[in-house]
Amino acid sequence: MATYVRGGRATAGTVVRVIGTIIAVILVAHILFVLLGANPGNPLVVWVAQWAGALALWFGNLFATGSDALNVILNYGLAAVFWLVVTGLIARVLYRAG
Numbered sequence: 001m002a003t004y005v006r007g008g009r010a011t012a013g014t015v016v017r018v019i020g021t022i023i024a025v026i027l028v029a030h031i032l033f034v035l036l037g038a039n040p041g042n043p044l045v046v047w048v049a050q051w052a053g054a055l056a057l058w059f060g061n062l063f064a065t066g067s068d069a070l071n072v073i074l075n076y077g078l079a080a081v082f083w084l085v086v087t088g089l090i091a092r093v094l095y096r097a098g
Contacts, residue, residue, distance in 0.1 A: 013091040013092070013093075013095040014091070016090050016091045017088065020083050020086070020087025020088065021084070023055050023080075024084050028076075030048050030049055030051075030076055031076050033045050055083070059075050059079035060079070062078065
């Protein structure tokens with residue numbers, strides 16, 4: 001029976017991909033909380049909003065459409081896509097190097 005052992009770089013690639021996914025989930029959760037009108041005083045909503053604001057980087061106020069809902073979708077959605085693409089590319093480089 002053959003066993004397969006993953007290299008350290010492949011494991012690092014997996015970790016990078018998981019981190020990118022977690023960041024995207026936080027950003028999407030913020031979008032959903034805003035769109036669904038979650039209680040802004042709830043500790044979970046506050047925690048997600050604080051992290052989403054920090055993780056949105058320069059995308060937080062990129063678009064100003066006049067609609068708060070559309071602004072949140074565009075700005076935080078674009079940030080989520082950015083993190084998925086960047087961490088996916090880094091993970092791919094690590095997979096190939098390993």
